[in-house]
Amino acid sequence: MAEPLLELTDLVTTYRLRAGIGRPGGEVRAVAGVSLTVHAGETVGLVGESGCGKSTVARTIVGLVRPSSGKVLFEGRDLAALPARELRRLRREIQLVFQDPYAALNPRMKVADLIKEAWRIHPGLVPRERWDAEVGALLDRVGLRPEHAGRYPHQFSGGQRQRISIARALAVRPRLIVCDEAVSALDVSVRAQILNLLGELQRDLGVAYLFISHDLGVVRHLCDRVAVMYLGKVVETGSKEDVYRRAAHPYTQALLSAAPSVDDWRGGERGEIVLSGDVPSPLDPPSGCPFRTRCWKVQDRCRDEEPALIGRDTGHPVACHFPDAPATPAADHGRVQKE
Structure with a gap:
């Protein structure tokens, strides 16, 4: 089998808690030794109850939280050991779609500016004279109209905002998108539309997904392999058929x-x-x-x-x-x- 695109090896992420009224201080191991892989072009589901550490895994992968121990390997390279310049280049290969589309987008920025911001951070990815055309193409790809580029986030519905978040993630042409409960805040009909969109993007672009969710029905619909988390650990993993038919x-x-x-x-x-x-x-x-x-x-x-x-x-x-x-x-x- 080809080398995994993403490989987590004994990943541990710890938070320090300050003592407060009725709350002792100490350390919380939100992720307590997780190992999993995601190969190019596949979708891996990470499921479990709220508070089991799924979102901390997502935030650690994209670098919002530093791991306490273990490794996050992308194409065989340890992200924690890379120099800053190389890490910045690799970070555009891994994008995160957050759970709440209302909080994920800056309300003071128009849609076009939200998408163009990625190209300002990663210069040379898209020629500046092509920015407007590329914004329109991205919006069209996620099911929105090019004229939506001049609007602010508050002028869209929840499902439309999540489409904008996906367009923003696609702007840097990633190879892996981490979806952290990306459809849980949406109505059922809108949820189905976003899931279909994610499937279409994978078929067209070959992008891989780590899809984090507590909804087993959604995971079964979208994912190839599944990992089940409990209290910071993976307790069962396998193909979709293994987990759903032979739990x-x-x-x-x-x-x-x-x-x-x-x-x-x-x-x-x-x-x-x-x-x-x-x-x-x-x-x-x-x-x-x-x-x-x-x-x-x-x-x-x-x-x-x-x-x-x-x-x-x-x-x-x-x-x-x-x-x-x-x-x-x-x-x-x-x-x-x-x-």
Whole structure:
């Protein structure tokens, strides 16, 4: 297989918290050893509950947050070890589309200026005499009209603003776009339009996506491979078919059972796994397996030993000591409800 376009190796990103009223100080490992790859022209989905570290992964990849340890490799080059000039050149290869299109665009700048700003930062990418024509072409590509270039962001709907954000990302001709919950703030019909647009752009331009979302239906529609995060770690990863048809980690099984838009992972009776308790605080994560405090399969080994993300007998990597144990939850951890 060809070398990955993007490779994360044991990525750890830590935030320092100041002590406050009712809040202790300390360090939070928002990302606690994530490894994943994205190849040219493919879409990898990163899913999990809010607060599991997905957005921190995105911000670390594009350089908005520095990793505490591990590596972010782009075309085999460690971004943290590059000199400033080379890093600036490479940064245009990786673009980020934010979740909130209302906050992502400067309200004081017209659409044309928002897009041209990228060419001012990266001179020589587009000849200045071609800027206006290129703005019009980009807007047309994302489904807007060239005359929209003279308007301000507040004059557009949420879906149109997200199209502008995508046009701005495309302006520097990236090879990878990180979509951080890029459609979660949009209405369902507009969401479908943006997803179709992303698919068309990939077919036409060959761009790769790291698509971060909590919506399993959207990820299934768009992505080739999927990684599932819990408490800063990837607990299961594989092809779309592996994760959606043969989910082996209890957390993945619980997520899929609660998603009305995907087929039941059991392939037979439809049921729902209801987890009890809350996600542990990353300030004080549990010992051993991070999911053990909510897992119905928990045993003594889970409390003492953290499972590695390896293939086991599942056919794809799973971070669970007992990935094939029967789904018979204990009363104090959860229950399976049959419809």
